[in-house]
Amino acid sequence: MACSSNVFLKDEQLNPKIMKLIKEIIQKEAPSVINRGKKLINRLKRNVKKIDDLILKVYYLIKIGGNMKLKITELKKEKDRYLAMVEYLDGGIEFYPDGKGGQLGDRGNVEEAHVLEVDRDGNLFLDIKLELGEYEYLIDIDRRCEIGKNHTTQHIISAYLKKKYNYDTVGFRMGKEYSTVDFPSLDLIESGKIKDLEEQVNRIIKKGLNIEILELSRDEASQIESLRKSISDKIVGKIKVVKIEDFDMNACGGFHAEKTSEIGLFKVINYEKVKKTITRIYYKAGALAYEDYDEKHNIIKKSTIQLSSTIGEINDKIDCLLEENRSKTKELSGLYRDYSELLCEKLKENAEIIGGNKIIIYKKNDATTKFFSRFIDDEKYSVIYGVNGNFTVMSKAISCIELKTNLEKLGYIIKGGGNSARINLRIDVNIEKIVDIFLKLL
Numbered sequence: 142m143a144c145s146s147n148v149f150l151k152d153e154q155l156n157p158k159i160m161k162l163i164k165e166i167i168q169k170e171a172p173s174v175i176n177r178g179k180k181l182i183n184r185l186k187r188n189v190k191k192i193d194d195l196i197l198k199v200y201y202l203i204k205i206g207g208n209m210k211l212k213i214t215e216l217k218k219e220k221d222r223y224l225a226m227v228e229y230l231d232g233g234i235e236f237y238p239d240g241k242g243g244q245l246g247d248r249g250n251v252e253e254a255h256v257l258e259v260d261r262d263g264n265l266f267l268d269i270k271l272e273l274g275e276y277e278y279l280i281d282i283d284r285r286c287e288i289g290k291n292h293t294t295q296h297i298i299s300a301y302l303k304k305k306y307n308y309d310t311v312g313f314r315m316g317k318e319y320s321t322v323d324f325p326s327l328d329l330i331e332s333g334k335i336k337d338l339e340e341q342v343n344r345i346i347k348k349g350l351n352i353e354i355l356e357l358s359r360d361e362a363s364q365i366e367s368l369r370k371s372i373s374d375k376i377v378g379k380i381k382v383v384k385i386e387d388f389d390m391n392a393c394g395g396f397h398a399e400k401t402s403e404i405g406l407f408k409v410i411n412y413e414k415v416k417k418t419i420t421r422i423y424y425k426a427g428a429l430a431y432e433d434y435d436e437k438h439n440i441i442k443k444s445t446i447q448l449s450s451t452i453g454e455i456n457d458k459i460d461c462l463l464e465e466n467r468s469k470t471k472e473l474s475g476l477y478r479d480y481s482e483l484l485c486e487k488l489k490e491n492a493e494i495i496g497g498n499k500i501i502i503y504k505k506n507d508a509t510t511k512f513f514s515r516f517i518d519d520e521k522y523s524v525i526y527g528v529n530g531n532f533t534v535m536s537k538a539i540s541c542i543e544l545k546t547n548l549e550k551l552g553y554i555i556k557g558g559g560n561s562a563r564i565n566l567r568i569d570v571n572i573e574k575i576v577d578i579f580l581k582l583l
């Protein structure tokens with residue numbers, strides 16, 4: 142498991158080289174290590190050799206990693222979730238809170254319950270109700286690793302911008318899909334150097350710089366001259382300083398990769414100006430960046446098939462289609478106008494005459510009706526048209542506002558509006574009902 146999940150870093154007696162070896166064994170051979178561990182328990186009674194002892198240690202670490210226990214001391218329902226207050230048993234690893242240090246929190250399981258969120262006090266939101274008591278729990282370590290990669294990337298971005306331009310990082314936020322980092326200058330956007338930032342950060346990633354977490358007293362930490370940012374007074378007790386070889390040192394309590402090369406890939410997906418003077422960079426790193434590439438690759442591949450083009454031709458093809466669409470829309474609009482003119486002549490010829498008023502009823506609402514006011518003189522005709530709960534009434538023989546009021550008096554809920562000569566009515570009735578009320582107003 143190549144990430145500083147802290148699961149395997151509890152035992153100070155093991156030196157870093159052995160720890161690295163253990164992690165490699167776990168990553169590649171966890172199932173066989175467990176089997177060997179079981180056999181070794183029996184052999185333990187017969188003076189195990191040192192290396193076997195080490196493997197036994199790994200076995201127990203795996204067992205602890207998979208079978209940690211906590212105690213639910215309180216549980217209350219909050220909307221459709223359950224908020225559990227917990228105590229960790231036998232030095233179990235704590236779920237990391239959401240939003241602490243701008244990071245995402247841990248997810249995992251407390252037996253069959255899923256951990257949906259971890260609040261700032263470390264309380265767990267669960268999806269199902271559990272009784273008070275002791276439970277085995279599991280933290281999603283893969284997710285932690287990816288959080289560590291995306292967060293370490295922020296250290297690299299911030300360090301590079303500080304070194305190169307003396308920009309301080311003024312904001313960091315990690316989301317499930319992407320992370321953002323803010324710095325107080327618009328120069329990189331204005332000078333088109335975001336691409337350079339992307340290349341430089343990827344260069345540091347490729348170098349495979351080692352990342353160490355130093356646990357120091359405040360005095361020790363404050364003596365480090367190369368700290369990128371001064372240490373907050375809010376931090377009490379030991380201070381964790383993240384050291385990326387001679388590239389960067391910064392106090393931080395979050396998750397990190399152990400080597401920059403674990404991150405694999407960094408991609409700026411967007412940037413924008415916020416609050417007039419701040420540049421916000423949106424990025425993805427690690428598996429998120431790869432998944433993003435994969436998703437976009439699939440979309441583009443599908444587009445090349447749909448457009449019968451190569452990737453390089455896609456934009457030109459789309460421009461052509463948009464232009465063709467604009468021209469067809471214009472042409473069609475002209476045809477609708479011409480058709481509407483002919484239709485209106487026919488509707489006028491067939492208008493019903495009631496009490497000296499000429500009334501046109503048209504049970505449609507389409508591209509032709511928007512030209513009715515152009516071809517039908519509302520001084521001479523009243524028009525009621527529409528379908529499916531969306532009607533228009535044009536008339537100077539009655540007050541259209543009064544028509545709406547009378548429908549409302551019958552208990553109908555009406556959206557839309559207009560004036561006394563023309564009104565739009567969105568109402569759940571058929572056209573006959575509107576005609577009925579209209580005729581009563583004549």
Ligand SMILES: [Zn+2]
Nearest residue numbers: 292383393395
């Ligand atoms: Zn950090």
